[in-house]
Amino acid sequence: MSSNTQNPVLLIGGSGVVGSRAARTLRRLQPGLPITLGVRDVARAQTLARELGGAEAVRINLERRDLGLPETAAFSAVVVLLKDDTLNSMKYAQAKGLPYVSFSDFVFDIGPEVALHIQHPTRSPVLLLGHFLGGTVTLATLHFARAFRRVDAIEIGAVFDEEDMGGPAARGDTERVTKDLPSPLMLKDGRFAWARGEDVYRDFVGVDGAQWRGRAYPLLDVVSLATATEARTVRLDFAVREAASRPSGQGVSHEVIIEITGEREDGTTGRVRHELIDADVHSGLSARGVALAVERLLGLAGGPPVKPGLYHPEGLLDPTSVVERLKEFGTRIRP
Numbered sequence: 001m002s003s004n005t006q007n008p009v010l011l012i013g014g015s016g017v018v019g020s021r022a023a024r025t026l027r028r029l030q031p032g033l034p035i036t037l038g039v040r041d042v043a044r045a046q047t048l049a050r051e052l053g054g055a056e057a058v059r060i061n062l063e064r065r066d067l068g069l070p071e072t073a074a075f076s077a078v079v080v081l082l083k084d085d086t087l088n089s090m091k092y093a094q095a096k097g098l099p100y101v102s103f104s105d106f107v108f109d110i111g112p113e114v115a116l117h118i119q120h121p122t123r124s125p126v127l128l129l130g131h132f133l134g135g136t137v138t139l140a141t142l143h144f145a146r147a148f149r150r151v152d153a154i155e156i157g158a159v160f161d162e163e164d165m166g167g168p169a170a171r172g173d174t175e176r177v178t179k180d181l182p183s184p185l186m187l188k189d190g191r192f193a194w195a196r197g198e199d200v201y202r203d204f205v206g207v208d209g210a211q212w213r214g215r216a217y218p219l220l221d222v223v224s225l226a227t228a229t230e231a232r233t234v235r236l237d238f239a240v241r242e243a244a245s246r247p248s249g250q251g252v253s254h255e256v257i258i259e260i261t262g263e264r265e266d267g268t269t270g271r272v273r274h275e276l277i278d279a280d281v282h283s284g285l286s287a288r289g290v291a292l293a294v295e296r297l298l299g300l301a302g303g304p305p306v307k308p309g310l311y312h313p314e315g316l317l318d319p320t321s322v323v324e325r326l327k328e329f330g331t332r333i334r335p
């Protein structure tokens with residue numbers, strides 16, 4: 001274990017819908033790991049810090065290079081659970097040589113972070129984790145893809161409850177992507193394309209047999225899966241369930257359908273379908289993805305502390321182990 005891990009993990013946005021769940025999951029996985037919640041409203045975050053134990057809340061000012069923190073502040077990692085369009089949190093992590101996790105970038109957003117890493121490639125391990133559900137879907141897909149000798153197509157469909165939109169920061173991001181930048185990236189017949197027209201939509205069948213019309217979404221899963229496999233088609237489509245059409249007695253939940261086409265290890269070709277069902281808001285599974293990544297970056301699970309470099313979740317975490325952990329956390333995976 002690195003001596004660095006004595007210092008707290010700084011969770012910027014750690015009191016939010018995802019952040020509070022990431023903090024609780026991290027506490028459950030690592031009872032002795034100190035946590036600092038970096039926020040604007042310290043009083044609100046202090047309530048959570050007390051519940052967590054071994055935690056404190058500090059005020060963060062993203063406009064400042066020092067984030068408004070005292071010079072003596074020391075952390076083991078910086079995790080940013082909101083869109084930091086100043087890059088100051090990443091500059092802070094690099095200045096101190098700390099692992100950095102960004103969590104709120106769509107596929108068209110990562111240019112500035114990639115450029116900052118290229119400027120200082122040896123300073124910090126930088127994890128780009130804007131992936132769907134904190135990277136858990138890409139990792140589960142790569143686990144299922146292990147049954148194939150050759151993967152031809154990966155099509156992922158997800159159904160969200162209309163009341164499962166996250167907190168104000170998440171709603172701001174959704175508005176940003178739906179209003180300003182409508183073209184989603186997909187890999188189609190071996191070519192990356194910012195889809196338009198009918199290509200944007202895909203019909204898929206939900207876990208209960210319901211028909212959904214999904215809309216492609218520009219998340220990093222497309223590039224991760226396209227580069228981690230030889231697939232010629234990769235896409236990710238979201239549909240929204242109206243609260244009124246929720247089965248009676250069922251609360252907010254979400255489902256993910258992963259379909260892979262290719263040649264199996266036994267030489268037969270075909271399509272498989274797997275389902276992930278989670279009876280929590282989508283932020284819960286996303287937070288588990290963050291917690292598993294932080295544990296790994298610090299060297300508290302799965303290997304030694306991660307060296308400086310630019311990472312996606314599949315470069316850090318073993319897909320099969322993550323699927324096992326998700327089952328332990330209560331996500332249903334079928335078959």
Ligand SMILES: NC(=O)c1ccc[n+]([C@@H]2O[C@H](COP(=O)([O-])OP(=O)(O)OC[C@H]3O[C@@H](n4cnc5c(N)ncnc54)[C@H](OP(=O)(O)O)[C@@H]3O)[C@@H](O)[C@H]2O)c1
Pocket residue numbers: 012013014015016017018019038039040041042044060061062081082083103104129130131132133134135165166167168169170171173174282283286
């Ligand atoms: N990759 C994924 O899987 C995934 C999944 C879900 C959500 N997300 C992203 O995660 C982010 C958080 O979503 P959420 O639903 O948790 O939103 P949220 O409930 O609004 O949480 C935002 C958090 O950030 C803090 N915050 C906001 N502005 C800040 C600032 N300028 N400086 C410091 N702290 C600030 C808030 O506390 P104060 O108000 O006290 O500052 C709060 O703790 C969003 O960007 C969303 O798009 C990613």
